[in-house]
Amino acid sequence: MEIQAFGVEEWLNVWENDARYDIAGSSIASLTLDDILTLGNQKECLLEQLAAKTMNYGWIEGSQAFKEEVASLYQQVKPSQVLQTNGATGANHLALYALIEPEDHVISLYPTYQQLYDIPKSLGADVSFWHIREEQDWLPSLAELRQLIRPKTKMICINNANNPTGAVMDRSFLEELVSIAKEVGAYILSDEVYQPLEKDLDVPAIVDLYDKGISTNSLSKTYSVPGVRIGWVVANEAVTDIFRKYRDYTMICSGVIDDFLAVHVLKHRETILSRNRALVAKNLAIVKDWVAKEKRVSLIFPRHVSTSFIKLDIPEETEKFCIRLLKEKGVLLVPENRFDMPGYARLGYCTSTDTLIKGLAALSEFLRQYD
Structure with a gap:
């Protein structure tokens, strides 16, 4: 089969290690292993448990403790509906691999995470x-979706909140989306790794709204632990059974140490989310102040989501600009051509506050060449 190169990952693989100020990523500033082990003040006990781990395959679908913690994130999900995957990328791949066949009709949000349209x-x-x-x-536009949908549409793919823009489909939007999907019996695959941290914003998981809804998620973004390669897919019991069959061809397990750390992170998620709410709010305020002062940048602000999409008023192709910016100032962004959106770049503002401040200052200094 043929597949396009993965634009964002290809870019980061080439340039990420050259950055002094990495403001391209879409995670919230990552925790250290020590940060994780310190959660709950159980470090010595956790280290003893880790040291005693037998390095076998462990649990094929994820431990029962993991499944219970994940199920508790949803309103109507039982542990038996949860399958552990290699990050949300593994979860998305599994859902698409198991359900999509040649000549199926799929509708995908665009731009979004590239898996959701190029794998189909x-x-x-x-x-x-x-x-x-x-x-x-x-x-x-939901009106546009009604024009796109067909009697035999198999699946609608969304990323909520959206990568790269940080835009959020709230409950009322999702409920109308579900009503459209129900008319033709289409699945909705929702990549939900970018959980909005805005107070009082009602954004239910698609699996809690729709029997044919499929929710994927991971520890990488909102939970600040991309180094633990753990994700999950949640669907109704019948669809989960389909996934089990295909999962056996894509992975055996995620590993006993990753599972152990994932359970600990999820048990202490409120501590992590509290830390991250404060960081997102602080950094977003810095970005808003910077945009107000930077005449060559505009931005539709994200809803306390860890990714944003700035518009650059520059007389230069954005990828060339980003390469020069990195080489001359050490600042990393993701350029527009990785999202097929000329004139824009992804700004990952939820890095450490110090990195963000220095990166934005260097970016503004670089933009002065066009004044």
Whole structure:
């Protein structure tokens, strides 16, 4: 099969290690292993438990403790509906690999995480793009979705909140989306790694709204632990059984140490989320102040989500600009051509506050060449 190169990952693989100020990423500033082990003031006990671990395969689908912690994140999910995966990328791949066949019709949000449209294409599906709109605060049009959907549409793929823009589909939007999908019996695959941390914003998981909803997530973004390669997929019991069959061909297990750390992180998620809410709020305020002063940048601000999409007023192709910016100032962004959106770049503002401040200052200094 043929598949396109993964634009964002290809870019980061080439340039990420050259950055002094990495403001391209989409995670919230990562925890250290010591930070994780210190959660709950159980470090010595946890180290003893880790040292005693037998390095076998462990639990194929994830430990029962892991499944119970994940199930508790949802309103109507039992542990038997949870499958552990290699990050959310593994979860998305599993769902698409198990359900999409040649000539199926798939609708994908666009731009979004590239897996959600290029994997279906590689499997022979007919993929229609459901475009996000800047004039609608980077949300897509539900009226346009009604024009795109067909009687035999197999799946609608979304990323909520959206990567790269940080736009959020709230409950009312999702409920109308579900009503459209129900008309034709389409699955909805929702990549939910970017949990909004804005107070009083109601954003339910798709699996809690729709029997044919499939939710994927991981520890990488909102929980600040991308180094533990743990994700999960949650669906109804029948669909989960389908996934089990295909999962056996894609992985055996995530590993006993990763599972152990994932359970500990999820048990103490409120401590992590409290830390991250404060960091996101602080850094977003810094970005808002910077945008107000930077005449060559505009931004539709994300909803306390760890990724944003700045618009650059520059007389230069954005990738060339980003390469020069990195080489001359050490600042890393992800350019527009990785999202097919000329004139924009992904700004990952939820890095450490010090890195953000220094990176934005260097970016502004670099932009003065056009004044």
